[in-house]
Amino acid sequence: MTDDPTTDDGDRHADPAADSPGDSRDGGAGGDGVADGGAAAGTGAADEEGTTRRRWILRLLVGLGIGLPIIIEARTFIGLIRVHLLGQDRDDGGTAGTPTPTAEPSVGVGDELLEGTEPTETVREARIRVSESGWRFELSVAVDNTTDVPYELRLGDVRTTAGEVVDGGASTGQIPPGESAVVEESWPLPAESRPETLQVTALSYTDDGVDLTDETVTIGRVPLEG
Amino acid sequence: MAYVDEYPRAAKIARWEFGVAFLALALGGVFGLVQALYRTDTFREALPINAADYYTILTGHGVLLALVFTTFSIAALFTWATTRSLERPLASNRLAWGAFWLLVIGTVLAATSILNGFVPQLPFESSDVLFTFYAPMQAHPAFYLGAALIIIGSWVAGAVYFLTYWEWRKDNPGERIPLQTFMVLTTFLMWYLATLGVAVEVVVFLIPWSLGLIDTVDPLLTRTLFWFFGHPVVYFWLLPAYLVWYTVLPKLAGGRLFSDPLARAVFVLFLLLSTPVGFHHQYVDPGIPEGFKFVSMTNTMMLLLPSLLTAFTVVASLEHGARQRGGGGYVGWLRSLPWDRPAFSGCALAGLMFAAGGFSGMINAGMNINYLIHNTLWVPGHFHLTVGTAFALTIMAIAYWLIPQITGKRLQHRRLAMVQPYVWFVGMTLMSNAMHRAGLAGLPRRTAEPMFQEAGSAPFDPVVGTVGEMRLQIAIGSTLLFVALAMFLVVMFGTWLGKSGAAPLAVNGSIPDPLSGPEGSPRVLDNLKVWTAIAVVLVALAYGLPIWSIISDGLLTPGSPPIPV
Numbered sequence: 001m002t003d004d005p006t007t008d009d010g011d012r013h014a015d016p017a018a019d020s021p022g023d024s025r026d027g028g029a030g031g032d033g034v035a036d037g038g039a040a041a042g043t044g045a046a047d048e049e050g051t052t053r054r055r056w057i058l059r060l061l062v063g064l065g066i067g068l069p070i071i072i073e074a075r076t077f078i079g080l081i082r083v084h085l086l087g088q089d090r091d092d093g094g095t096a097g098t099p100t101p102t103a104e105p106s107v108g109v110g111d112e113l114l115e116g117t118e119p120t121e122t123v124r125e126a127r128i129r130v131s132e133s134g135w136r137f138e139l140s141v142a143v144d145n146t147t148d149v150p151y152e153l154r155l156g157d158v159r160t161t162a163g164e165v166v167d168g169g170a171s172t173g174q175i176p177p178g179e180s181a182v183v184e185e186s187w188p189l190p191a192e193s194r195p196e197t198l199q200v201t202a203l204s205y206t207d208d209g210v211d212l213t214d215e216t217v218t219i220g221r222v223p224l225e226g
Numbered sequence: 227m228a229y230v231d232e233y234p235r236a237a238k239i240a241r242w243e244f245g246v247a248f249l250a251l252a253l254g255g256v257f258g259l260v261q262a263l264y265r266t267d268t269f270r271e272a273l274p275i276n277a278a279d280y281y282t283i284l285t286g287h288g289v290l291l292a293l294v295f296t297t298f299s300i301a302a303l304f305t306w307a308t309t310r311s312l313e314r315p316l317a318s319n320r321l322a323w324g325a326f327w328l329l330v331i332g333t334v335l336a337a338t339s340i341l342n343g344f345v346p347q348l349p350f351e352s353s354d355v356l357f358t359f360y361a362p363m364q365a366h367p368a369f370y371l372g373a374a375l376i377i378i379g380s381w382v383a384g385a386v387y388f389l390t391y392w393e394w395r396k397d398n399p400g401e402r403i404p405l406q407t408f409m410v411l412t413t414f415l416m417w418y419l420a421t422l423g424v425a426v427e428v429v430v431f432l433i434p435w436s437l438g439l440i441d442t443v444d445p446l447l448t449r450t451l452f453w454f455f456g457h458p459v460v461y462f463w464l465l466p467a468y469l470v471w472y473t474v475l476p477k478l479a480g481g482r483l484f485s486d487p488l489a490r491a492v493f494v495l496f497l498l499l500s501t502p503v504g505f506h507h508q509y510v511d512p513g514i515p516e517g518f519k520f521v522s523m524t525n526t527m528m529l530l531l532p533s534l535l536t537a538f539t540v541v542a543s544l545e546h547g548a549r550q551r552g553g554g555g556y557v558g559w560l561r562s563l564p565w566d567r568p569a570f571s572g573c574a575l576a577g578l579m580f581a582a583g584g585f586s587g588m589i590n591a592g593m594n595i596n597y598l599i600h601n602t603l604w605v606p607g608h609f610h611l612t613v614g615t616a617f618a619l620t621i622m623a624i625a626y627w628l629i630p631q632i633t634g635k636r637l638q639h640r641r642l643a644m645v646q647p648y649v650w651f652v653g654m655t656l657m658s659n660a661m662h663r664a665g666l667a668g669l670p671r672r673t674a675e676p677m678f679q680e681a682g683s684a685p686f687d688p689v690v691g692t693v694g695e696m697r698l699q700i701a702i703g704s705t706l707l708f709v710a711l712a713m714f715l716v717v718m719f720g721t722w723l724g725k726s727g728a729a730p731l732a733v734n735g736s737i738p739d740p741l742s743g744p745e746g747s748p749r750v751l752d753n754l755k756v757w758t759a760i761a762v763v764l765v766a767l768a769y770g771l772p773i774w775s776i777i778s779d780g781l782l783t784p785g786s787p788p789i790p791v
Contacts, residue, residue: 054566054644057641057645058565058566058644061644062565062648064648065575065648065651068652068655068656069651069652069655072655072656072659073582073655073659075690076659076662076663076690079689079690080689080690083689
């Protein structure tokens with residue numbers, strides 16, 4: 001592929017004089033690019049064949065090089081318009097690679113632990129304390145009893161990402177109507193593992209007895225500290 | 227007469243500078259491919275790295291390409307541009323070689339400390355602090371020393387261009403500065419101003435900190451000093467590409483530059499506006515008043531003006547060239563451009579992709595909308611369009627035209643060269659498009675483990691396609707980029723090994739006069755002292771009060787001890 005004048009590009013002109021200012025069609029005003037960039041002037045059959053081949057390659061290159069990006073960007077643009085302006089569903093049915101993983105709804109700092117209950121149980125702090133003695137998952141939840149009956153929140157067992165269940169048991173005790181309380185608990189974790197779910201129990205002490213809500217809550221990403 | 231015959235000493239310096247640049251490009255390119263495959267979980271088991279090594283790879287990729295490849299390439303290009311346009315040799319070859327060796331020593335120090343992450347037997351210690359090497363992550367002192375030497379080396383290289391210009395000025399009083407030299411000088415004035423920040427950061431804080439002479443540094447202050455340099459460095463990469471687009475690309479297209487004064491105005495605007503914009507990298511940093519972030523945003527948006535002027539001028543020049551070649555119609559003239567010449571097609575495609583990079587950069591620069599994509603894959607998607615294509619592809623393209631001139635050897639493997647820019651363009655489109663989309667979905671950057679599937683992790687929410695599809699697209703794109711890089715290196719290696727003088731060179735460095743020359747434009751455009759003074763004032767206005775506010779409680783407080791990496 002070397003030194004074939006028909007496939008030359010950067011240094012096509014064997015004759016330096018052809019590359020000099022004044023050769024331009026621009027009235028001899030100094031542009032030398034015309035001669036520098038003109039089509040190969042092969043006169044023989046071999047030259048003609050080479051020129052044809054090069055043109056074919058060039059068309060392919062320009063077609064793919066410009067066409068593919070246009071297709072990709074157009075598809076992206078249309079997708080954005082479809083979702084953001086026309087409000088249509090997102091394209092979750094990609095055909096290549098793995099599908100988009102969808103995690104379960106999870107709770108983190110600032111979220112409500114049990115959305116189905118009337119009192120609010122807001123996660124105040126969640127961290128994994130890392131020390132030489134091991135990893136501990138620490139959780140603090142503020143409970144605001146907005147009902148007119150006593151209310152209690154209990155934090156139970158934690159299941160880790162390694163599948164291990166760690167015992168826990170902390171309670172706010174009975175919170176009188178209109179009052180608030182905070183419950184804190186910590187669970188020892190196997191190193192390198194994270195809390196995945198938490199067992200939570202809510203009790204409302206009504207005149208008719210105790211209404212019990214028992215849920216397994218998925219824990220969001222908890223930062224490491226220490 | 228070829229450039230190498232006219233200026234043999236300058237040509238030798240440029241050859242060595244290009245040689246080191248291409249070595250860095252090769253190694254950085256390998257790192258880029260490994261990094262992309264690891265991150266996208268493509269053949270991960272077969273890769274010789276683990277998650278910790280990923281950051282070594284990432285640091286090596288960034289430093290070798292964004293600092294080393296760029297600086298050496300720019301030095302080579304500017305050596306050629308200065309001597310060619312002033313029609314005289316460099317004022318001091320000794321100083322130019324001094325700059326080269328400073329750059330080499332700096333590169334060796336920084337690269338060795340980075341590669342220590344793989345090979346602990348190497349001197350120094352691991353320095354996986356990424357290209358953005360601000361505190362509190364701490365590198366080995368050798369890394370900082372290396373970075374400082376690279377900056378100082380670039381200063382010395384710039385001093386050689388100024389000395390050469392001053393010699394020319396003595397012989398040519400009253401003449402307009404030749405356009406290429408004007409571009410070199412304004413670029414370096416901007417560079418001198420911008421690198422003050424990183425010089426202070428490294429010399430005053432990071433080196434003493436890494437040596438244990440001071441216990442803590444203020445992360446906000448060092449980040450601010452880094453970004454004082456960290457955005458204008460983008461223009462240090464782009465302005466050399468602009469030099470090529472303004473002065474060489476029209477010739478390659480068969481025409482002439484549309485307007486010399488417009489080109490000068492553009493470079494003056496970049497000198498004025500490049501530096502007082504760094505806070506737009508720190509929108510989420512506390513401790514910087516929002517008002518100054520807003521000022522930074524407006525300055526950044528004003529940078530669109532010279533970019534749009536460039537788009538107009540360069541496209542007009544190309545159209546003129548195409549019509550000289552017989553092209554016609556509103557868009558039909560595009561077909562008359564020499565798309566089979568890699569020097570042309572590479573530069574044209576680089577410019578096209580830079581336009582896309584400019585649009586995504588507007589999102590980065592917007593104070594409110596930046597929060598949507600901050601620290602996501604959008605950001606590397608953006609800068610792979612700018613430095614990764616606008617600069618890198620332009621340098622590769624112009625190498626096809628310039629290397630024969632500075633070596634005296636004909637270009638080899640020309641069909642490979644003809645294909646290469648298109649492969650790069652398609653590869654970058656695939657990779658960057660997926661990165662931008664992934665950024666919109668919130669996928670983080672700078673992490674080996676993006677936590678796609680852990681229970682409880684926040685679900686990513688792609689607008690178009692799926693996360694899996696984006697990862698595949700990134701892997702395919704990066705592989706194509708690596709293939710294009712290998713093609714380029716084969717062409718360069720083959721040319722370098724070619725026989726000098728075996729055949730007459732077919733290119734020359736003559737550049738036709740612009741359609742509209744500098745004669746009728748205001749002479750104040752060439753008054754570099756005035757523009758430099760205004761640039762300094764703008765920087766003082768943008769940075770004076772915020773930096774005073776940051777250091778008012780002490781230079782090193784609130785201090786942060788090093789975070790081991």
